[in-house]
Amino acid sequence: MRAFAIPEGGTSELSEMNVPTPVPEGSEILLRVIRSGVCHTDTHLRAGYYDLGSRGHMNLTDRGIPYPLVMGHEVVGVVEATGPDALEVPVGSTRLVYPWVGCGECAVCLDGRENACARGRNIGVARPGGYADHVVVPHPRYLIDIEGLDPSWAAPMACSGLTAYSAASKVLPLPPAAPVVVIGVGGVGLTAVATLSALGHEAICAVDMSEANLAAARSLGASLTVITDAAGAADLAGKVVAATGGPVDAVIDFVNNEQTASAAFDMLTKGGRMVQVGLFGGEVTIPTALLALKMISIEGSFVGTLPELHQVVDLAKQGRVPRIPVVEADLDLAGVTRSLDRLAGGGVTGRIVLKGATP
Ligand SMILES: [Zn+2]
Ligand SMILES: [Zn+2]
Numbered sequence: 001m002r003a004f005a006i007p008e009g010g011t012s013e014l015s016e017m018n019v020p021t022p023v024p025e026g027s028e029i030l031l032r033v034i035r036s037g038v039c040h041t042d043t044h045l046r047a048g049y050y051d052l053g054s055r056g057h058m059n060l061t062d063r064g065i066p067y068p069l070v071m072g073h074e075v076v077g078v079v080e081a082t083g084p085d086a087l088e089v090p091v092g093s094t095r096l097v098y099p100w101v102g103c104g105e106c107a108v109c110l111d112g113r114e115n116a117c118a119r120g121r122n123i124g125v126a127r128p129g130g131y132a133d134h135v136v137v138p139h140p141r142y143l144i145d146i147e148g149l150d151p152s153w154a155a156p157m158a159c160s161g162l163t164a165y166s167a168a169s170k171v172l173p174l175p176p177a178a179p180v181v182v183i184g185v186g187g188v189g190l191t192a193v194a195t196l197s198a199l200g201h202e203a204i205c206a207v208d209m210s211e212a213n214l215a216a217a218r219s220l221g222a223s224l225t226v227i228t229d230a231a232g233a234a235d236l237a238g239k240v241v242a243a244t245g246g247p248v249d250a251v252i253d254f255v256n257n258e259q260t261a262s263a264a265f266d267m268l269t270k271g272g273r274m275v276q277v278g279l280f281g282g283e284v285t286i287p288t289a290l291l292a293l294k295m296i297s298i299e300g301s302f303v304g305t306l307p308e309l310h311q312v313v314d315l316a317k318q319g320r321v322p323r324i325p326v327v328e329a330d331l332d333l334a335g336v337t338r339s340l341d342r343l344a345g346g347g348v349t350g351r352i353v354l355k356g357a358t359p
Contacts, residue, residue, distance in 0.1 A: 003132035005068035016333040024083040031077025035155040036130035038339040038352040051281025072131035073099040073124030076151040095143035099123035164191035166304030171250035176202040179244040184254035185217040187351040197221025198320045233259035237266035258282035273297040325350030
């Protein structure tokens with residue numbers, strides 16, 4: 001099978017490799033990839049590091065990421081073969097993959113929070129993902145039936161949809177008219193706007209540098225929008241507070257760099273909560289006395305749990321989440337590379353999803 005991978009040796013160029021198609025063992029399932037969403041996280045994986053501000057870079061090689069690295073964690077596939085302990089999964093069925101695989105044995109995993117497992121082995125990060133003709137999933141519990149849903153819509157639910165839902169769940173419940181600010185309305189942020197709206201929230205303020213993204217946010221439920229640019233980020237908190245008519249109850253920050261995280265802190269009202277999701281990196285200095293006096297909660301959010309992904313798919317099946325725009329491309333070396341370049345260069349409105357070759 002073909003795999004579009006980052007080779008050994010730290011280059012950030014992807015290569016097409018021919019590798020043996022895996023044979024599933026034990027509880028494993030082999031799927032043929034029909035859709036593979038392209039996530040902004042993959043641009044950081046391709047670059048090989050996260051920006052930790054004055055602490056320098058966190059290199060992925062130091063985190064035990066194996067090379068060649070086959071990325072791709074938003075996968076819909078057709079089951080082609082099952083191991084002897086996974087016979088309940090019908091061959092030929094179409095499934096969405098939950099990629100945030102934990103060890104399955106620790107207290108966190110047994111509590112259903114595999115995405116928080118310290119020994120997690122995520123598909124498309126620590127084990128081969130969906131930028132390939134086939135993918136292996138370690139257990140049937142990671143497969144979700146998406147009957148009735150367009151696979152191009154379903155694929156991004158595994159990361160973009162799940163991340164948005166989990167972050168939105170962390171700021172709710174709130175009175176529907178209490179302002180929630182969503183910073184960064186690219187693919188994930190737009191999904192968060194749609195999710196907040198689907199969950200009944202009314203006062204949603206979207207912030208972005210692109211007027212096209214803000215227009216998309218308005219059509220998906222944002223009641224207010226604030227345009228900003230890199231130079232105007234210094235006054236972002238002031239602009240948002242002026243737009244919403246006062247300090248806000250909650251911020252979900254899908255950028256999470258120095259400017260946006262500082263602004264998020266400054267725009268919160270007493271008892272407010274900021275949920276930091278983006279991986280743009282950097283660091284912030286926060287007046288600790290204000291943190292206490294204003295009783296601010298700061299929470300980090302990384303993807304979501306398997307039960308939460310089931311909830312996302314159920315919401316979609318009930319028709320309660322509007323579709324965000326999807327840009328389709330071919331699942332081949334040029335398709336993966338160009339899509340990552342587009343995301344690294346500022347992104348698209350909505351989500352890029354690669355289509356696998358029909359057999
Ligand atoms: Zn992702
Ligand atoms: Zn675990």
